[in-house]
Amino acid sequence: MTTTDPHALTGAYALHALDGREAAAFERHLAGCDACGQEVAEFRATTARLALASTVRTPPAMRDQVLRRVTTVRQTPPGAAPPQRVRRGVRRGGGPVRWALAASVAAAVAFGATAVWQYERAEDARLRAAQTQRQAEALAEVLAAPDARSRSARMAGGAGTLVVSPGRDRAVFVATGMSLPPRGKVYQLWFADGEEMRSAGLMDPGRGSQTVLMRGPVGGASDVGITVEPAGGSKQPTSEPVALLDMPA
Template identity: 65%
Template sequence: MTTADLHLLTGAYALHALPGEERAVFERHLSGCASCVQEVAEFTATAARLASASSAPVRDPMRRQVLHRITGVRQVPPGAATGPDQVRHRAPRGRGPARWALAACLAATAAFGGTALWQYERAQDARQQAARAERQADEVAGVLGASDAKTRSARIAGGTGTLVVSADRDQAVFVASDLPAPPRGKVYQLWFADKGKMRSAGLMSPGRASQAVLMRGRVDGASGVGVTVEPAGGSPQPTTTPLGLLNIPS
């Protein structure tokens, strides 16, 4: 598998569609490819936003139409020539989701339906939760797609953690991939290392191995970000040694 081939797997990886061997090869590539890290983060945020936007069950004819059309849209390898039988337009790398990845996300949303949103609708505060989720997805997408976004990655607890920071927005997003579930009754908590102290930056969802989390609060001169295991609900200060520390990318 060539490097060019690996660049084409970002969308499939974000949708958890790679078989085990290809996934392992791609993750090794991901640890040293900043552009692929950013694309994976963007595709993950796009898929989450599309899922939260599914406010009604998808009709079978629409699902069949989307699944049929996606077979005719593909990503072109970087630098590849285009011809009459090839895709005429390709989104520049690092400038937003490619057309095929957006179609894949939409197809996945159509195939699986609005499960998450139906759960919201059955809850008493469904509308408020959906609105909050949409606002957060917008903010995550804003940081990931910022023109000044910079990234830094590290291995954390057997998975991969990627920090994406926008100085202009003074915000950060933590993108986790394949993190093992925390112990029962525990949660992963994010922290800003700020002038020798640890400032809580929010909790990660314990039921998701891969996720993009908008870190709570401004970066505001912090020197790094840490991840600890804390009791459910979080702690005012870390109670365990950080599983990983990432310096703020400069």
């Protein structure tokens, strides 16, 4: 530190930015200075609230940045003559150093918040990639299963193929050149268990050709239907099926 005025060290002390010798000297001053004690308490309360915004450790260089910032501003100790015009509600003692330190703390919090956001984005991407990988593996297992059977039909301006593996109790639907559903609508797949219809997942409304791993086990389904439903799907079909496929023998 380049300053020897202990009144200007309240913020640095609250942020643990003083080395051992400086901290010991300031604590001796603090024992007899109520004004500095009040400022230290305020700084600690403020930094505690700011710390709630981020749990990311600040970079090692942040201490040096804070100390450099402090030495570049004019520091006014308590008791100095106030400026002629003071805005209502602004504390007069130690103003410049308070704002410099506050700016440094805010920069540290912003850095931490950015790091958290970047980490969360990377974690989301990793989870999506893992999910895509698992779906691709499940699709390959059904399509390559020794007991896989298929049935195809023309539908919605294109063609659809149902592939079922009884051994794995899973089914895959392959769409080729199907017309896109109306805006705000989606194709929904269904297993027909006798009179009961069980949702087997949604197709991508923006693609006419796609391969879909149908949701849930095949069970005792007798056939598969495709209906046009509101975006997000329905609990039960709300329209006549655009296609019906018997389970392949």
